[in-house]
Amino acid sequence: QLKYQRILERLEKENKELRKLVLQKDDKGIHQRKLKKSLIDMYSEVLDILSDYDASYNTQDHLPRVVVVGDQSAGKTSVLEMIAQARIFPRGSGEMMTRSPVKVTLSEGPHHVALFKDSSREFDLTKEEDLAALRNEIEIRMRKSVKEGCTVSAETISLNVKGPGLQRMVLVDLPGVISTVTSGMAPDTKDTIFSISKAYMQNPNAIILCIQDGSVDAERSIVTDLVSQMDPHGKRTIFVLTKVDLAEKNVASPNRIQQIIEGKLFPMKALGYFAVVTGKGNNAESIESIKDYEEEFFQNSKLLKTCMLKAHQVTTRNLSLAVSDCFWKMVRESVEQQADAFKATRFNLETEWKNNYPRLRELDRNELFEKAKNEILDEVISLSQVTPKHWYMTPLWHRVYTHGGPTAPPFLLSARVAWETLQEEFSHFMTEKKGKEHDDIFDKLKQAVKEESIKRHKWNERAEDSLRVIQHNALEDRSISDKQQWDAAIHFMEDTLQSRLKDTESVIEDMVGPDWKKRWLYWVGRTKEQNIRNETKNELEKMIKCNEDHAAYLANDEVTTVRKNLEAKGVAVDPCLIKDTWHQVYRRHFLRTALSHCNLCRRGFYYYQRHFVDSELECNDVVLFWRIQRMLAITANTLRQQLTNTEVRRLEKNVKEVLEDFAEDSDKKVKLLTGKRVQLAEDLKKVREIQEKLEAFIEALHQEK
Template identity: 55%
Template sequence: EIELRMRGSVKDGQTISSEVISLSVKGPGLQRMVLVDLPGIISTETIGMASDTKNSITRLANNYMSNPNAIILCIQDGSVDAERSNVTELVSKMDPHGKRTIFVLTKVDMAEANLHDTDRIQKILDGKLFPMKALGYFAVVTGKGNADDPIDLIQKYEEDFFRNSKLFGNGVFKATQTTTRNLSFAVSDCFWKMVKESVEQQADTFKASRFNLETEWKNSFTKMREQDRDELFEKARGEILDEVVNLSLIPSQQWEDNLTKYLWSQMSNFIFDDVFLTAAQAESVGGFNTTVDVKLQQWAEKELPRQCVNIGHDVLLDEFQGLIEREQKSRSHDPITNDLKMQVVQACRTRHQWDTKALDSLRVIQTQALQDRNVPDKQQWETAAKFMENVIRKELEQQESELNSNLNPSSWSKLFTFQGSTIEEKNRQQCVKELQKLLLNRQQLDKTTKHNYTFRSILDYDELTTVKKNLQAQKVDVSNDFISDLWQRVYKIHFLKRNLSTCLDCRRFFYYYQKGLSDQGLDCHEVVFFWRLKRMIEITSNAIRQQISNIETRRLEREVKEILDDFNTDETLKANLLKGKRVDLAEELKRVRQVQEKLEEFIVALNTEK
C-alpha cells in the first residue's frame, strides 16, 4: 500500500515528490513524536532519474532539517567507506554546533565482518572522523536484512551481536552507544531537553509581554478592572435582564398615559378625515350618527385591533429602550456595552410577537365601547368635551402651521436661497384668500336661505370656476387641482374652528342632553362622538396595559434570554458589538496569562518527570 501511495505521489517524469505519506504508529513504549524519513543524499543521478533529482532531495532535506525544533538523525552506513558519505556535510551546515544532531552508524555487523581497522569505527563513534558535531554517537544493527523478520527477532539478533562482538569486547563499542533501545532513549532525552529549553524561553517571552500589557492597562485604564469580552457580555446580560424586570415596576398610570398618547396619534388622521369630517356632511343628527356608526363598526372589526396590538408592541419596546437609555445616562454606567444593548433592543423589536389571542378580546371590548352612545354623568360629559377641545385645538394648530409654512417661508430660508417668495408661493397666498372669501359667502348664504352650505366639504364646479376667474383677474393662473388641494386644507381649518366653537358651547350642555332637549339649535352630538372615542381609548389602554403586565413582559424576558444566547455563540457579532482598545487589551491580557500559566505548568511537569 505504501509503495502504491509513493508511486501515486510522484508526477510523470519525476523521481522525488514533496508530498508527505503519513502513518500513525501506536504501541506501548513508543514516544509521542513525529518521525520524518527523508530520502538518502545522492552524489550522482543515474539513468532513469529525473535531471533535478539530486537538487530536489537536497532541497527537501534542507526544508526539514532547517527547522530549529527538529532533531536530526544522521544515518551512516557502517559497511561503506566514510569518504563516500554525502550526508555529514549537509548536517554540519544545518547544525554546525551539533546541538540537535544524533549520529547513527548502521550495519555494524557487516562492518565488523569486513573491516580490519577497528580504530576507524572507534573514531566514528568518538566523533573524530566526520567533519560534524553531534550530541551522541550510536551503533545499531537492524536485523539480517529479511523484511519478514518480526521485531522481537530483530531485537534479539541485535542484542546477541553486541554481546558477542569482538569490538565490544575490545572496548570499541561502549554499552551506552549500542542498540536501538539506547538510541531511542537518547532521542527522547534530546527531544524533551529541546522542549524544555523552548518552553522556558517562550514562558519568559510571555512573562515579559504580560508585564508590558499590565503596565499599559494601569496607565490607560486607571481604577478599572480588567474585563474581557466574555465578562463584559455577561455583565451586559445581567443589566439588560434587570431592565426587563424593571418594566414590571413602571406605574400602571404611566403605561396607560403612554398608550393613550400613542393610540390617538395613530388614529387621529383617520378619525378627523375619514369619520368626523365625512359624518359632518350629513344634514341631520341622525345622518351624522349613522355615518359614524357604520365607519366605526367597520374600523373596529378590521383594522383597529391590529393597530392597537402594534401600538402595544411599540410602547412596550419603547419603554424597554427608554429604561436602558436612562441607565446609560447615569454616572456609573459603562458605555462600552451600549452597542450590545441597543442591538438586543432592535432584535426584540423584530422577534417579539404579541399574543394572538389578544386580538379577539380587543375586538369585542372596542366594538362594545364604540357602540355605546349613552354618556352616564356630567363629569363624563365635561371630560369628553375637554378631550374634544384638546384634540381639535392640537389638530388645528398643526393644520395652520403647515398652511402658514407653505404660504410664508421663513426669512432665513429666503436669505439662504437669496430670493424672496416664489411665484408658486404668491399664487398659493392669493388662492387661499379667495377660498376664505368663498367660505364667508357660504356663511352669509346660510343665514339668508337657512341652508347648511358651510358644512359642504366639496368645492362644486361653479365655486371652482368663480375662484379661478377671480384669480385670473389678479393675473394668477393656476390649475383646478391646485385650487382643490388648497381647498381641502382651508376647509379643514374652517371645519376645526367651527367645531372648536361648538365644543366650548357644549361644555355645559349635559342637562339638555340628559333631558333630550336642544338649546337654540345646539345638539352637541359631536361631544357624544368624542366621548365614544375617549372611552374606547381608555378601555383599550387598560386592556393592553394588563396584557403587558401579565403576559408580554414575561414573554419578552424569555425572548431576551434567547437573543442573548444567540449573540453569545456568535463570536464575530460579539467582537463587533464589544470593541475598542479597552476590550482588545483585556482580551490580549487574558490570552497571554492563559498561555503563560499553561507553559509554567508544563515546565513544572517536565522538572518533576523522571
C-alpha cells in the same frame, strides 16, 4: 551492529508489552493510585493556550514543537502516521489532503486511542470503523476551517493520540509545499502555504522535520530551500528521505542517495539524516505490515549497504526515537526562559491595568458578557412598570385618527401600536444613561441584543380578538353620567382639534409662503408658486365667507368660477391646484368651526342630561369623543395588563435566547465587547493561565527521572 540492533529491538518489544500491562493494570484501578496528568499532556495544553494568545507566533511563543514540512506528496503525513502508529489522516491520490495545520500530541497510554481537544469522543485506533470515522472528522474540520475563496487555512486542528510505546512529543503536520497553483485552487494558495510554514519554522526552538521524496529528482524539491532559509546552520533540522525502496529502483547511481544522506547534495544542513520506507503505496496497508516491509527492505538492501548507512539512520522507529530525544532536549533548554518571559509580561500588564483602571475589577470578555446579560434582563423586567398613559395618550390615538378619522374603531391598530410603543420603551430602557453607574463598554452589545430581540418578537395576535370585543362594548355605551366626564370629553376634543388645526395651518403656510409680517421683519419673499397658491387661497376664503355652511366638496362650476376670477387678475392656475388648496382651506374652516362649537358645548351638559332635542345646541361630537376616550382608556389598561402578564415574559424569553446565541458565538462577543480595557483584561487572564501552566509543567519536568 545489525546483531546488536536486533537484540535491542527484541528487548524494546518486550519492554513495550510489559509497560502496556502495567498501564492497563493502572487503568483498571488495581493499584488504587491517583493518576496524574501526563507531562506531554500538560505541555500540549500550554501550546494550545499559546496558539490562542499569539496566533501569528510573533514574539510570545518560543516553545518547541516538531514541525513536519515537505513538498506535496513527499510522504510527510505517512511518516507522521508511522510515528503515531496509526493511519489517522485522510488520503487521496495526488490531491492536496492536508489543508490546515494538524497538531498531534503523542503520549503513552494503555489503549491506542485518539481524541480532539474540544471533544470527549474517543476513537479506538485498533478498529477500522473508528479509524475511518477519525479520518472523516479530520477532513470535515479541515474543510470547515478553510474560508470561502481559499484552499488552505492557518487554523490549527488539535488531536491527541495515546498508545503503548508511543514516543511523547508534539508534532504539527503542515500543508505540503507546492510549486504550481493548479485549477480549482485559490490564486494565493502557494504564498499562503509558504507563509504558514514560515510562521511555524521561524520559532527559534521549533524542530523542523524536513521530508524529501527519494523517488523523484532532488532538483524538483522546493522545501529544502525554504528550510535552509529558516535554519541556515541546521541546528534544529532533521532530514528524512522517504520512499527509499522506489529510489533504489529508479536511481542509477548509488552515490546520489549517499550524497543526500550525508547532506552534500542539498544546500541545507541538518542535525541528523534518516532514510525510511512508508509502505508500498497502498492506502489499505496496516502499520504492522508497513513496519515488516520496512525492516525486510533495510535488511536486504544492497544499495544502502553500498551507501554505508548506519543502522540508527534507517527505519521510522529510529527516526521517532531521535526526534523525541531532540524534542525533549529543546524543551528542557527553553521552557524556563519562556516562563520567565511570561512572568515579565504579566508584571507589565498588571502595572498597566493599575495605572489605567485602578478602581475597576479585571473582568475578561466572558465575565463582562455575564454582567451585561444580568443588566439587560433587569431592564426587560422594568418594562412592566410602564404607566397606562404611555399606551394611548399620544401614539394610540394619533395612529387611529391618522388611519381612519375619529370614528374608526382602533381594534385593528391597537396591537400594532402597542408593539411599537413597547419597542420604544424597550429601546429607552436599553439605551438610557444611568449617571456614574453607566458603563459604555456594553453599548454595542445592548444595541445588538435590542435589535435582534425586536426582530424575533411579535405581539400576540390573539390579543386583537379580545380587544375587538372590549372596544365594541365600550363604543356601544352612549350615556355620559356626570359633568366631570363631560368636561373631560370636551377637553380631549379641544386638544385634538387644536392639534389638527395647528398641523393644517402649518401646511397652508408652507403652501402660500410667509405673511406680510414675516416678509417685512425677516426680508423673505414668496416664490412664484407660493404667490399663485396665495391668490387661490384668498379667492376660496371669499367663497367660504359667503357660504359658511359650504359642503366639503367643491363643485366643477365653482372650480371654473375661481379659475376665471384668477385669470381676470392675470393668474393662470390649474384646476387640480385649486382643489388641492381648497382641501386645506376648508379643513381649517371646519376645524375652527368645530372648536367654536366645542366652546359652546361646555355649558351644554344640562341640555344633554334632560334630552332637549329641540335645542339649537347639539353636542353629539362631545359624546363621540367621550366614547372614544373611554374606549382608549379601557384599551390602554387591557394592553398594559397584557404587557405585564404576557408580553414582558415573552420578550424576556426572546432576549434570553438572543443572549444564549451570542454567548455561544465567540466572534460575536469579540465584535460587540471591544476596547483597550477588554483586551487588556483578556491578555492578563491568558498570560496568568499560561504562566501557571508553565510553572506546573516545569515542576513536573524536574520531578521526572
